[in-house]
Amino acid sequence: MKTNKNNTGWIRHVSITPPTLQNNTADADRLIGELKSKLDTDAVDIDLYLLKRLPDLLRRCEYNVDCILFKDRKRWLVTGITHPQDTSPIYGLAVDLGTTRIVLRLIDLSTGRIPAETSFDNPQISAGPDILTRIHFADQDGGLNRLNKMIIDGLNRMIIKLCDSCKIKPHNIYSLSVAGNTAMTHLFMGLSPHWIIREPYIPVINRPGLVKAEELGIKVNPAARVLIFPNVGSYFGGDLIAGILFSGLNKTEDTAILVDVGTNAEVVLGNRHWLIACAGAAGPALECGVTGIGMMAGPGVVDRVAIDHDTYNIQLHTIDNMPPKGICGSGLIDLAAHLFLCGMIDIKGKILPSICGSILKEKEGIRHLVVVPAIDSATGSDLTISQAEIDILIRSKAAMYTILETVTSSVGISFNDLSTFYVAGTFGSFINPRSAISIGMLPDLPIDRYKSLGNSSIGGATMALTSSECLDEIDKIRDSVTYLELNVNQEFMNRFSAAGFLPHTDPSLFRSVKVCARISPPHKPLAAG
């Protein structure tokens, strides 16, 4: 016997009155009638695949069955019908369709529990590391089909692996939810992303709703449906809608903000009454660092940095404690923050040779700071950060801060009015808010107002499969978002210029940031720690 079946509400036990000569309503119509009254709806559909199996099953179960349900706006769909004594697992699959990394998470539809999760590199990386390259690739002859096949085949392979790890079959998956940015969602559906990057930036569809898994080529239960998260536009995708759902921003009386930090800075501000969103290019510096030693998080990548204010000793933490081979965004923000707080770079981000001492090297006329000397690095070469790279980072953090200022001021709210500052994204969860404040990337709020959401896209996709109430929220969120088009006007440029300093030209905005004023080099020689 399955227990706790009704935790998610997707599995409903239905008892129907056996037919008689006096009441000879058909099997399907009898079941639908019962579901309509149970679910208080006037639209319930049963897949043809299930209709073929219904008469025998109903009679074997003596007209007591468990129905597996999903919902497309006002219409409920039966995606599975099982014998109440059948102990086969009934699973859903949440998917975060990341540009770089795809995350799959199994959900037990009986209990809402998560028995397994996996992730894999987006196979489309072979066609282009970033979404822009892929959109151009899609324009080539057969390109769109190839990109679509890469993602669908990749998902099918990983679904088999994930199911194997739980000793279930893909057939046991009855519903899916997929959250991704607008371009990834298009490539997943086989829709052309061509116009997404061309003015006026029009997606093919905003609200894909439910699509049959089979029609998309996803090999799970033949009656399974895929909920595809809606987007607000080309630059505000389903991953963000999932993020809002996951954060609960749309449910609270207090106004809060949600920021997804990546190549694009995506921001949502609001509460249960209204939501305002905007997105703008922040450059890759915040996500995968800068060109020289910057890289995506992974084993041996520096993700946390501290500098001793007395010794100028650089303390590093690498992922999996492997020898350092590069530095990711969170490490870079830490590094910049500490370089600034120690006075090794100035308010403009310029390297101060008098303070930096022996870690300063000059290559081809450009100043570099040695973060990890060759002897300690996994690469056998110095890991360095150049003046140019620091400049790029400062432009990125300035863009981020300017976007945050623009969106809050558009509704006349100050940062201090924000009850919570959600930082989303796998990368975002590693940012030290203290460091981000120190460089003026995030506003100077009490640290406890910052909440890291982790991968909020998979979080929201998971929630969509945990109850029909959550599912209903998705379209509500999508339709309540007002998208603020960023006008790069004079006001924006003024804000951007002011934010191009560490932490800002107006120090009163960052009262908590205290620079260690020093004019002489430290006592000991510098060394990587």
Next chain:
Amino acid sequence: MKTNKNNTGWIRHVSITPPTLQNNTADADRLIGELKSKLDTDAVDIDLYLLKRLPDLLRRCEYNVDCILFKDRKRWLVTGITHPQDTSPIYGLAVDLGTTRIVLRLIDLSTGRIPAETSFDNPQISAGPDILTRIHFADQDGGLNRLNKMIIDGLNRMIIKLCDSCKIKPHNIYSLSVAGNTAMTHLFMGLSPHWIIREPYIPVINRPGLVKAEELGIKVNPAARVLIFPNVGSYFGGDLIAGILFSGLNKTEDTAILVDVGTNAEVVLGNRHWLIACAGAAGPALECGVTGIGMMAGPGVVDRVAIDHDTYNIQLHTIDNMPPKGICGSGLIDLAAHLFLCGMIDIKGKILPSICGSILKEKEGIRHLVVVPAIDSATGSDLTISQAEIDILIRSKAAMYTILETVTSSVGISFNDLSTFYVAGTFGSFINPRSAISIGMLPDLPIDRYKSLGNSSIGGATMALTSSECLDEIDKIRDSVTYLELNVNQEFMNRFSAAGFLPHTDPSLFRSVKVCARISPPHKPLAAG
């Protein structure tokens, strides 16, 4: 330029405002929004197949397109989107899914015109001539799949032929409507008909609604949908619902009756306020005649008979004027009527040797009447009708009359209250009502109240494709039909016994039937004419 596009209402010209930076709603959502307001609905869906083609098409058409629509209850579906200057034909296909014969009719969705029609023998006949045999065949291993494949493959072959004859492609077919009895509809959908013939006679589904043609294996436009007519039960199928739609019975203030004469006598009585239906076995005698010489209508089959009251000369009409090889139901009814009116058979249907003279033969102790002597027949043998066969015919006509009496009396209506008596079915259209009255098969109403509908099943299926209003009627009709279960109780048996005479034990019910009272043989010897 296509003209009269809007005759059926299925093709709508849609002009949408081109997108701008200020209004960057996605292509599909923009189109759906426009259609929602045009159609005054809150549910419009676009097939994924069309979504893939939408962005290019919209831009090529400068945001002016023709949308091909279909409707599933309250939900509208876009099944095609074309350039307004595109002159490719836009067709629908109506199908009458007969047990014996399948009829296909193309409908120009722009104008409602019917450019072509064809029919073919139901390929399932090879598995069983009647539906009962096929239902048992379906129970065998793989039987259901084979029957399903026969009908689907047969339809696909004929669709190609029909399209070729009109110089169009199956791709030009965007919507289909299919009407058939409940068992045929099940076999068409691949649903088990097993429980249809087993008490309490439960179909798998009453209201199949719209199904994707592709999912059924029908090879037409990939986005095409198939409307499958609903049934009221195992013995009152979609063909009858189509018949009601075609007759307009459900629209008139006056009460009328619709009878489909076949192996089952299917009867609907009612008006725009109510509909009551019943069906009962009448035996095959009325449709394909009796065992000896009876056969389905076809070349060389006698379909009309008259007997000269003076000479007893039998005058025959054969289909296509070919030499006679058998007799179909309408011919048989004529024959029985004239035999009775000439006094050659008595009120019990017994052959009167003294009157029949030389056309009487005795074979194995059973009396036969020679309808066509060997010398005139296509078979080289006498075409005869035996006493036993006449008895079967009388039982069939008695069953029909009893059913008619039962259904009318159930609502306290007399035959004379009926404004119109519709006779449906390909066979029904050949019945001479005068003859049917003479033998007491149909009630003694003024002849002008009888209206032959021809194949009302294909008629209704056609109507379903001519407007959304007609489509909406289908579910209304289905839901307003009260099905009267025929209880073979004492009252029924009394009526059946009374109807077992020619025309009836109560001659006051058939005042127009005048038997030529004669006690001596005719002057001349009998001969087939």
